[in-house]
Amino acid sequence: MINTTLQIIETKEKLTLKFKGKLTLYAISKHQQIIEKIALTNINSIEINIEEVLSIDTAVAIFLHQLSSKFQDKKIVTNLLVIDKDIKDTLELVKRDNIKVSSLPMVQKQSFVHNIGEYIHNHFLGFLLFMAFLGNVFITKIHYLKSIQNIRFKEIAFEINESGLKALGIVSLTSFLIGLVIAYQSAFQLKLYGANIFIVDMIGISILRELAPLITAIVIAGRSGSAFTAQIGAMKITEELDAMRTMGFEPYIFLVMPRIIALMITLPLLIFVSDIMGIFGGMLVANIDLNITVELFVERFHEVVDISHLFIGLLKGPFFAFLIASIAIYRGLMVKNDTQSIGFNTTKSVVESIFAVIVCDAIFSIVFTSLGI
Amino acid sequence: MKKIIEAKNIKTVFDNRVIHNGLNLTINEGDIYGLLGPSGAGKTTLMREMVMLQHIHSGSMSVLGYKLDNISHKNAQKLRRKWGVLFQAGALFSSLTIAENIALPLEEYTDLSKEMIDEIIKFKIDLVGLKQTDANLFPSQISGGMKKKAGLARALAMDPKLLFLDEPTSGLDPVSARDFDALILELRSLLGLTIVMVSHDLQSIYDTMDRVAIIDNKVIAYEGSLKNIKSVKNDFIETFFGKFNEQ
Numbered sequence: 122m123i124n125t126t127l128q129i130i131e132t133k134e135k136l137t138l139k140f141k142g143k144l145t146l147y148a149i150s151k152h153q154q155i156i157e158k159i160a161l162t163n164i165n166s167i168e169i170n171i172e173e174v175l176s177i178d179t180a181v182a183i184f185l186h187q188l189s190s191k192f193q194d195k196k197i198v199t200n201l202l203v204i205d206k207d208i209k210d211t212l213e214l215v216k217r218d219n220i221k222v223s224s225l226p227m228v229q230k231q232s233f234v235h236n237i238g239e240y241i242h243n244h245f246l247g248f249l250l251f252m253a254f255l256g257n258v259f260i261t262k263i264h265y266l267k268s269i270q271n272i273r274f275k276e277i278a279f280e281i282n283e284s285g286l287k288a289l290g291i292v293s294l295t296s297f298l299i300g301l302v303i304a305y306q307s308a309f310q311l312k313l314y315g316a317n318i319f320i321v322d323m324i325g326i327s328i329l330r331e332l333a334p335l336i337t338a339i340v341i342a343g344r345s346g347s348a349f350t351a352q353i354g355a356m357k358i359t360e361e362l363d364a365m366r367t368m369g370f371e372p373y374i375f376l377v378m379p380r381i382i383a384l385m386i387t388l389p390l391l392i393f394v395s396d397i398m399g400i401f402g403g404m405l406v407a408n409i410d411l412n413i414t415v416e417l418f419v420e421r422f423h424e425v426v427d428i429s430h431l432f433i434g435l436l437k438g439p440f441f442a443f444l445i446a447s448i449a450i451y452r453g454l455m456v457k458n459d460t461q462s463i464g465f466n467t468t469k470s471v472v473e474s475i476f477a478v479i480v481c482d483a484i485f486s487i488v489f490t491s492l493g494i
Numbered sequence: 495m496k497k498i499i500e501a502k503n504i505k506t507v508f509d510n511r512v513i514h515n516g517l518n519l520t521i522n523e524g525d526i527y528g529l530l531g532p533s534g535a536g537k538t539t540l541m542r543e544m545v546m547l548q549h550i551h552s553g554s555m556s557v558l559g560y561k562l563d564n565i566s567h568k569n570a571q572k573l574r575r576k577w578g579v580l581f582q583a584g585a586l587f588s589s590l591t592i593a594e595n596i597a598l599p600l601e602e603y604t605d606l607s608k609e610m611i612d613e614i615i616k617f618k619i620d621l622v623g624l625k626q627t628d629a630n631l632f633p634s635q636i637s638g639g640m641k642k643k644a645g646l647a648r649a650l651a652m653d654p655k656l657l658f659l660d661e662p663t664s665g666l667d668p669v670s671a672r673d674f675d676a677l678i679l680e681l682r683s684l685l686g687l688t689i690v691m692v693s694h695d696l697q698s699i700y701d702t703m704d705r706v707a708i709i710d711n712k713v714i715a716y717e718g719s720l721k722n723i724k725s726v727k728n729d730f731i732e733t734f735f736g737k738f739n740e741q
Contacts, residue, residue, distance in 0.1 A: 360583065363581065366574075368579075
């Protein structure tokens with residue numbers, strides 16, 4: 122940055138501020154601090170000398186303008202000494218615009234109660250919109266049921282590949298590790314009591330019934346749920362959804378239903394894979410840490426783990442899938458015409474769908490327990 | 495002359511903000527009809543109302559003989575096959591290639607063979623002035639001007655009689671913009687299209703449009719040909735058309 126200097130000369134009742142060099146917006150705050158410290162009590166005239174300044178920018182012009190009007194407010198006679206024509210022009214430019222822009226319009230502040238009311242009202246509207254969305258999904262379902270030709274098999278197959286086959290790796294790995302960790306942590310406790318063989322009961326029931334469906338649903342909510350929201354949100358911004366509508370391709374038929382159906386088919390299958398991998402992880406730990414052979418593990422598994430646990434776990438699949446897909450797509454459709462709203466809605470989509478899955482799981486838990494299954 | 499679009503007493507409201515109030519217009523067969531007006535006057539909104547993307551608060555709109563206010567689902571689907579819409583940025587489906595984009599309505603609505611559809615795609619690509627080698631590119635791989643041409647080819651896929659264009663020349667360089675104007679005029683005479691377009695491009699307005707509607711202050715401030723537009727007393731018309739000299 123080019124150096125500017127400020128020379129302050131004080132004689133009896135007169136103060137001279139002499140600027141030199143190239144004055145730009147980088148130098149303003151430095152000079153401002155110095156000038157503010159000057160005691161003005163005995164002074165009745167000020168001379169701002171910029172005769173030796175090479176050039177100024179508009180920020181400096183505003184600064185000088187403010188400075189002189191501040192001094193004038195304090196009843197101090199202020200003189201601005203300028204020679205250069207360009208600098209004079211810049212100063213004039215600022216003065217002219219200062220008159221025009223008197224004050225920026227103030228954003229009206231709302232009361233606290235008003236804000237709460239608005240917040241609740243907006244959430245209520247959001248709830249209504251979600252209900253409208255579900256209604257639309259239901260109507261499309263009826264349309265699908267009317268004729269087999271109405272079902273978009275191609276899109277469904279594509280989505281099964283995207284959110285099912287391509288997720289196999291990550292779902293398998295996560296479930297395997299969860300099985301491993303659960304077995305490892307409980308092996309230590311069970312060893313204390315010499316109840317080694319009970320690891321089979323524990324792993325079998327907890328994985329089949331609760332852990333595999335939940336873990337799979339959470340992975341899929343993060344993976345496919347966010348993808349659905351971002352895809353559909355982006356399509357809304359690029360007007361692709363509008364283009365579809367004007368061409369008579371109802372997005373609910375072409376985009377929404379295939380995704381929901383695909384996920385409802387895929388999730389139970391993924392849960393099954395997750396079951397296998399989770400139990401495999403548990404078996405590995407049982408073998409290494411507790412010396413339970415594979416034969417013994419399988420035999421015990423047959424004896425104590427009822428098939429109903431597997432079915433309960435798989436049954437949760439379609440329900441979780443419906444929640445994840447419908448929340449994700451609804452969030453995608455809620456995207457407004459700006460890029461920020463994609464990020465906002467994607468975050469919301471993942472958080473809300475995981476929350477919904479856990480609530481749904483809790484309800485299942487209560488229902489099945491009271492039914493005695 | 496046959497009326498293609500007729501709007502009567504249209505009122506549009508966005509969260510307590512009135513956009514149109516008591517707006518009337520008529521678009522005749524074969525017209526290239528321009529919707530003009532200052533920013534925020536609701537030109538695009540009016541066009542969205544014509545293609546059933548936007549709900550009309552009150553008033554009636556009829557397009558190609560169908561009344562839009564209580565149109566049945568079946569008729570709405572029929573109507574949608576009779577028009578083509580070109581959106582501002584093309585709005586091509588990003589997961590499909592240019593050729594697949596053009597093929598989509600043909601595959602969905604007709605039982606044409608694959609070979610026949612390919613032939614039609616080739617013809618449409620030629621018609622809008624794209625190269626055959628562009629057919630297999632994805633929308634992300636082509637320029638803005640090409641996107642508009644591809645969007646136009648898709649809009650023309652079903653040979654519609656009515657075409658909606660939302661700022662077709664915005665964002666194009668002057669040479670491409672004039673080419674686009676020439677293309678629109680050529681298509682009109684070749685295919686007997688009725689074209690409704692929103693535009694800000696003065697040259698394009700004078701080169702292509704037969705009739706215009708100036709939307710200002712919630713109503714139509716002027717409807718008619720460009721010839722005597724300068725005699726109309728309106729702030730927008732005076733500033734917008736005032737300095738332009740017709741060649």
